[in-house]
Amino acid sequence: MPQSVSDPKTSSIEPKSSSLIPLLEREKQEAADRLFSLITSRHSVSPKVLQEPGPNEEQLQKLIEVASCVPDHGLLRPWRFILFPKDKRSALSDLFEQALLECLPGASSQERQRARDKAARGPLLLGIVAQLSQDNEKVAHEDQIASAGAALQNILLQAHAFGFGARATSGRAVRTKTFRSALHLGKDETFLCFVSVGTASKPAKHKDRPEPASLLSIWP
Numbered sequence: 584m585p586q587s588v589s590d591p592k593t594s595s596i597e598p599k600s601s602s603l604i605p606l607l608e609r610e611k612q613e614a615a616d617r618l619f620s621l622i623t624s625r626h627s628v629s630p631k632v633l634q635e636p637g638p639n640e641e642q643l644q645k646l647i648e649v650a651s652c653v654p655d656h657g658l659l660r661p662w663r664f665i666l667f668p669k670d671k672r673s674a675l676s677d678l679f680e681q682a683l684l685e686c687l688p689g690a691s692s693q694e695r696q697r698a699r700d701k702a703a704r705g706p707l708l709l710g711i712v713a714q715l716s717q718d719n720e721k722v723a724h725e726d727q728i729a730s731a732g733a734a735l736q737n738i739l740l741q742a743h744a745f746g747f748g749a750r751a752t753s754g755r756a757v758r759t760k761t762f763r764s765a766l767h768l769g770k771d772e773t774f775l776c777f778v779s780v781g782t783a784s785k786p787a788k789h790k791d792r793p794e795p796a797s798l799l800s801i802w803p
C-alpha cells in the first residue's frame with residue numbers, strides 16, 4: 584500500500600499571522616482563498632431547474648475565453664464549442680428524438696418525449712467537441728481528452744463565479760450517427776458533452792467530496 588499523507592492541514596501552508604504578511608502578500612493570500620472557496624463551493628445544478636436569465640453575450644464570450652485557458656500539450660487546441668441557440672431548440676428536439684430512434688427503434692411515446700425534452704436544457708446550451716489528433720507522435724490521445732475536460736471545468740467554474748448554475752450532460756444520443764452527422768462532426772471529433780448554464784431555481788445539491796488525504800499517496 585502506498586503511504587498516505589498523514590494530515591495535510593498541519594503542513595507548512597498554514598497561513599501566518601495577518602499582521603506579519605506584507606500587503607501584497609495578503610492580497611495574494613486573499614485571492615488564493617477566494618479561488619479555493621469558489622472551486623470548493625461549485626456543485627452541478629440539474630438542467631431541469633435552470634431558468635432565465637442565462638449568461639448575456641459578454642458572459643458567453645468570457646465562458647469561451649476561459650475554456651481556451653487550459654493546459655494544452657503541443658498547443659493542438661483539441662476542443663471547440665457549439666452554441667445551440669434558443670430558436671434552434673425545436674430542431675434539436677427533433678434531433679434528440681431521431682437519435683433515440685437510432686438506438687431504440689421501438690421507443691415508446693414517453694421515451695420519445697423525454698428525449699425531445701432534453702433540448703430545453705437551460706437558457707444557455709453549449710456543446711464541447713474534442714478534436715482528437717490520432718496520429719500525433721508527441722501528444723497522446725489522453726492528453727487531448729484531459730485538455731477538453733479542463734475546458735469543461737473552466738466553463739463550469741466561470742459560470743459559478745458569475746452566479747449561475749451549470750451542469751455537463753452527455754448520454755448515448757451524442758454517440759449516434761444521426762447526432763454526429765447533424766452536427767457535422769469530423770472523423771477525429773468526439774462530442775464530449777453539453778453544458779447547460781442558467782439561473783438555478785433550486786439550490787445545487789451539496790455533495791460530500793473525498794478527503795484529500797484519501798486521494799494522495801507518497802511514492803514508492
Ligand SMILES: Cc1cc2nc3c(=O)[nH]c(=O)nc-3n(C[C@H](O)[C@H](O)[C@H](O)COP(=O)(O)O)c2cc1C
Nearest residue numbers: 625626627628735750751752753754775776777790
Ligand atoms: C463529460 C461529462 C458528461 C456527463 N454527462 C452526464 C449525464 O449525461 N448525465 C448525468 O446525470 N451526469 C452527467 N455528468 C455528471 C454531472 O455533470 C456532474 O458532474 C455530476 O452529477 C457530479 O456533480 P458535481 O459536478 O456537483 O460534482 C457528466 C460529467 C461529465 C464530466
